[in-house]
Structure formats: structure tokens, C-alpha cells
Amino acid sequence: MQRMNGRIQVRPEIARVEAYVPGESLEAFSARTGVPMERLIKLNSNESPYPASPRVAKALGSYGQYNLYPDPDATALNAALAGYVGVDPDYIISSNGSNELINVLWHAFLGPGDSVVTSPPTFSLYTTATTLAGGEIIMAPRRENFDLDVAATIAALRDDTKLIMVCSPNNPTGNYVPRADIEALLETGRIVVVDEAYIEFAGDEALAESPITLVPERENLVVLRTFSKWAGLAGMRLGYGAFPLWLVPHVRKLQLPFEVNLAAHIAAHETLADLPFLKERIRQIVAERERLTRTLSSFGFLRAYPSRGNFVLLELTDPRLSLPEFRARMEAAGIIIRYFRTPDLARHARITVGTPEHTDAIAAVLTDIDNQLNAMAAPAETAPATVAG
Numbered sequence: 001m002q003r004m005n006g007r008i009q010v011r012p013e014i015a016r017v018e019a020y021v022p023g024e025s026l027e028a029f030s031a032r033t034g035v036p037m038e039r040l041i042k043l044n045s046n047e048s049p050y051p052a053s054p055r056v057a058k059a060l061g062s063y064g065q066y067n068l069y070p071d072p073d074a075t076a077l078n079a080a081l082a083g084y085v086g087v088d089p090d091y092i093i094s095s096n097g098s099n100e101l102i103n104v105l106w107h108a109f110l111g112p113g114d115s116v117v118t119s120p121p122t123f124s125l126y127t128t129a130t131t132l133a134g135g136e137i138i139m140a141p142r143r144e145n146f147d148l149d150v151a152a153t154i155a156a157l158r159d160d161t162k163l164i165m166v167c168s169p170n171n172p173t174g175n176y177v178p179r180a181d182i183e184a185l186l187e188t189g190r191i192v193v194v195d196e197a198y199i200e201f202a203g204d205e206a207l208a209e210s211p212i213t214l215v216p217e218r219e220n221l222v223v224l225r226t227f228s229k230w231a232g233l234a235g236m237r238l239g240y241g242a243f244p245l246w247l248v249p250h251v252r253k254l255q256l257p258f259e260v261n262l263a264a265h266i267a268a269h270e271t272l273a274d275l276p277f278l279k280e281r282i283r284q285i286v287a288e289r290e291r292l293t294r295t296l297s298s299f300g301f302l303r304a305y306p307s308r309g310n311f312v313l314l315e316l317t318d319p320r321l322s323l324p325e326f327r328a329r330m331e332a333a334g335i336i337i338r339y340f341r342t343p344d345l346a347r348h349a350r351i352t353v354g355t356p357e358h359t360d361a362i363a364a365v366l367t368d369i370d371n372q373l374n375a376m377a378a379p380a381e382t383a384p385a386t387v388a389g
Contacts, residue, residue, distance in 0.1 A: 029336050039334040041361055043352040045234070046171070046198070046311050050281050050355075052232040055270040060263055070262040077265050080272050081240050085212050085225070091242045093251055094260050094268075098197060098226040098239030102129050104254045105193060105222065108247075109162045110135035117156050118165040119148055121173060121345050123195065126165050135162075146173035146305065146313075150181045154188060164188065167195045169202050172338065172350040174307025176202050179209045186218055193222045198309035200230035200282055201289070206308065215242040222247070227264075229310055230282055231271045238264040285310050289353040292362070296351075299366050301373055311338075316347045320373060323347050333365045 023045035030037045051057075071077070074094045082089040095101045102125060110116070110133035117138045118126050127137045140156040143149050153164065164185050168177035177194075185192045194211055212223040224241040228234040238260060243251060271278060293312050296304035301318035316326055323339065323346065330337060335358075338350040351362065 023338055024336060026336075029331075033331050035331070035334045041333075041335045041354065041358050043354050043358060044336045044338040044350075046229055046309070046350075046352045047234045048229060048232040048281070048285070048310070049353070049358065050232055050284075052267065053271050053274040053277055055274050056233070056267045059266050059270045063262075063266055066262060068262075069258050070260065070265050072258055074260055074265070077260065077268055078240075080269055084272055085210075085242065087213060087215060087242050090245060091215055091248070092240060093243055093248060093255075094238070094240040095255065096239070096259050096261070096264075097228065097237040098195065098224045098241065099125060100255075100259070101224055101239055101241050101251070102126070102193075102195075103132070104251055105163070106130060106133040106135070108250055108254060109133075109191065113160055115158055115161045116163045116165055117153060117161055117190075119153060119170075121146070121340070121342065122165075122167050123171045124342075126167075136160075142173075142175075146170065146175050148175065148177050148181060150184050153185065157188060157190065161190055164190050164192045165195070166192065167197075169198045169308040171198065171309065172311065172313050172340070172345070172348075173305060174309045174311065174313060176206055176308040179211055179214075182211045182221075183214075186214075186221055189220060191220050191222065193224065195224045197224070197226045198229055198311075199225065201286055201310045202308040203286075212242050215244060219244045219246060227268060227271060231267075231278055232281070233264070233267055233271065236264045236267050237261075238268055285353050288356060288359060291356070292351065292353055292359050295359055295363050296366070299370050301370065302366075310353045312351050312353065314349055314351065316349075318373065320376065321369065323349070326369070329365055329369055330362075333361060335361060335365065 026037050026040050026042055029040060077094050078092040079089045081094060082092045106129040110130065112134045115136045115138045116130045117140055119140045119142050130137045138156050138158065138161065140153040141149060148166065166177055166182065169175060182192060182194060196210060199207060199210060211221060215221050215223060222241055222243050224239065226239040227236065289307060289310065289312065293304050296302060296312060296314050301316065301321050303315045303317050305313045307313065316323060327339060340348060
């Protein structure tokens with residue numbers, strides 16, 4: 001440990017890391033803006049706008065042994081998860097959210113001087129976890145439409161690269177990565193980690209070709225999933241992954257005992273027993289995603305990117321409208337969406353797909369902005385004006 005002026009200091013990589021910033025909570029937003037909580041529309045964390053299966057609340061309310069620990073090996077839970085994804089239970093590890101598995105994996109493989117290749121813009125936790133583990137992020141460029149560039153990813157590899165991180169569909173851009181691209185990356189011999197947090201929204205064909213069924217055949221493939229998005233269980237913190245058999249014991253010994261709480265065990269079983277209900281919810285969200293994309297695309301001052309997740313990335317394309325002004329208009333209406341701090345997304349925002357009423361509320365704000373822009377005189381030869389907040 002380092003000491004400075006007689007005081008113990010944290011490790012240098014901890015001191016310099018930029019902490020992951022989750023989406024703002026309803027409580028924090030209301031306190032900051034003064035907008036009452038009952039008026040808020042929360043579309044910033046890719047949560048489901050719908051509650052979990054009714055079976056979940058019923059089972060949780062009737063269970064009477066919360067005084068006991070859950071099965072530390074999660075035998076029944078992992079068997080149910082294995083049945084859902086189509087691999088043997090021996091390959092499955094459940095966790096307190098899939099983020100926890102990312103953290104454990106990074107600590108299993110990375111040390112000072114090791115690197116991870118990823119392709120921004122993508123989930124910022126990958127960078128945070130790499131820094132915390134003492135490693136270095138290598139950024140491979142994406143294509144202009146944000147598709148993964150396999151050739152560029154392979155070209156970015158170094159001798160010290162231990163992991164290739166792929167998010168499919170990618171957060172926040174919504175791009176789906178075909179199985180053939182994953183197989184090409186596997187040929188590099190590096191550990192390829194595929195984060196499929198949003199795969200249920202990508203369609204039946206994407207689910208059918210998911211590389212998760214390749215895990216028993218490929219010793220360098222890990223696929224992560226979660227119940228947070230499609231199942232309406234973000235608050236339960238239930239994630240899982242499929243791992244090659246040689247890696248399973250190493251990951252498990254890095255987990256804390258009783259990693260998944262008992263309520264999450266119950267919720268997962270009831271969710272998987274009610275798949276027709278959840279699939280209809282997914283269908284509703286996907287249909288609303290397409291409607292939201294069309295709605296956003298109808299306004300000339302922004303661009304909406306196609307998405308295979310439960311969110312849509314937009315870009316402000318009219319220089320007369322700044323992102324802070326756009327944000328102020330949304331927040332005044334009580335609409336909470338996700339903004340970014342990186343230069344590549346300086347004029348972008350991500351909107352979680354909500355209910356039809358949520359899309360209508362967004363359209364109303366955008367219509368007001370559009371009307372004001374149309375009423376403004378902005379000759380090409382003058383400096384761009386701005387929309388009043």
C-alpha cells in the first residue's frame with residue numbers, strides 16, 4: 001500500500017478510475033428538478049415499463065422461509081436457466097446481476113499490463129471494470145452505422161490482450177452482432193465475452209442463432225444474460241452466464257457465498273414458468289420500439305438509429321438545438337432519458353422504450369421544439385441561434 005503524509009492511500013488504479021454512473025433515480029431527479037415523482041416518466045435505465053409476471057408477486061408473498069439461506073450452489077435455479085437457453089446446467093453460473101459476472105471475470109483474467117479490446121460507444125462498465133482490475137482498454141473503431149467492425153477489432157489485438165468484449169445488441173446503439181462475427185473473433189484464441197443483456201428484444205432468429213449454444217464447444221467463449229430487461233426484474237438483480245467448464249470453478253470461487261438472494265431464485269422460477277406472458281410483453285415493447293423510432297425520425301432536427309434492444313439512440317442534427325436545451329425541455333416535462341459524457345456521444349441521448357403513453361409524451365415535447373425551430377429565422381450566413389430552454 002502507498003502512504004502519503006502518514007496516511008494510507010487506496011491503490012492508484014482505484015484512485016484514477018472514473019466511477020460508473022447509473023441512470024438517475026426517480027427520487028434524485030425529483031429532488032434536483034422539483035418535478036413531482038407522480039409526473040415522472042423514467043426512460044433512462046432500459047428497465048421494462050411493465051411489472052414482472054403476476055406469478056412472481058404471488059410466489060414471493062406466499063413463501064415462508066426467508067429466514068433460511070438459498071441453495072449456495074443454485075442447483076435448481078441453474079437447471080431452470082439451462083433449460084431456458086439450451087445448454088447443460090454444468091455450464092451455467094447465476095449471479096447478483098450480470099454486472100457482477102463482468103467484475104468477477106475481469107479480476108480472474110486481468111492484471112497490470114493486460115488489455116481488453118472493446119468497441120465504443122458501448123456499455124461504460126467494461127472500461128470501469130478493466131481499470132479496477134489493473135488492465136487497459138483498447139478501443140477498436142466501429143463502422144459509421146455503429147456496427148461492430150470485426151477486422152478492426154482483430155487488428156486492435158495486442159500480445160497482452162486477454163479479453164474481447166462484445167455487446168449484442170449493443171448498448172447504447174442497438175446494433176446486433178451476427179453469430180458469424182462472434183465465431184471469427186473466437187478464432188483469435190482470446191476469451192470472447194458476449195453480453196446479451198438485450199437479446200430477447202432482437203427477435204426469434206437472433207435468439208435461435210445466439211452463440212450461447214456454442215459454449216460447450218468453444219473453450220474461449222462466455223455469454224452473459226440477465227432478467228433485468230425482458231422479465232421486469234431489474235430490482236431483483238438476477239444475471240447469469242454460460243461458461244466453458246474449465247472456467248466455471250474459477251469464477252465460482254471469486255463469487256461471494258449465496259450470491260443470488262432467495263427472492264431472485266423464486267422470481268426466476270416463476271418467470272420461466274410464465275414465458276408466454278413474458279413473450280407477449282416483449283412483443284409489445286418491440287412494437288413500441290418501432291413506433292418510437294418512427295416518431296423520432298419524423299422530426300427533422302434529430303436522427304434515430306435502428307435498434308434491436310429495448311431502447312433507441314438519437315442524435316441532435318440541427319445546430320440550432322443544443323443538447324443542454326433539449327435536455328431541459330425533456331426534464332421540464334418530467335421525461336428522464338440517458339445522456340452521455342463522452343465526446344463521441346456529445347449530441348446523443350438514449351431513450352428506453354416505454355408504453356404508448358410515454359411515446360406520446362415524448363412526441364408532444366418534440367413537437368413543441370419543432371414548432372419553435374420552424375418559427376425561428378436562422379439565415380445560413382448568420383451564427384446558429386438556440387432554442388430557449
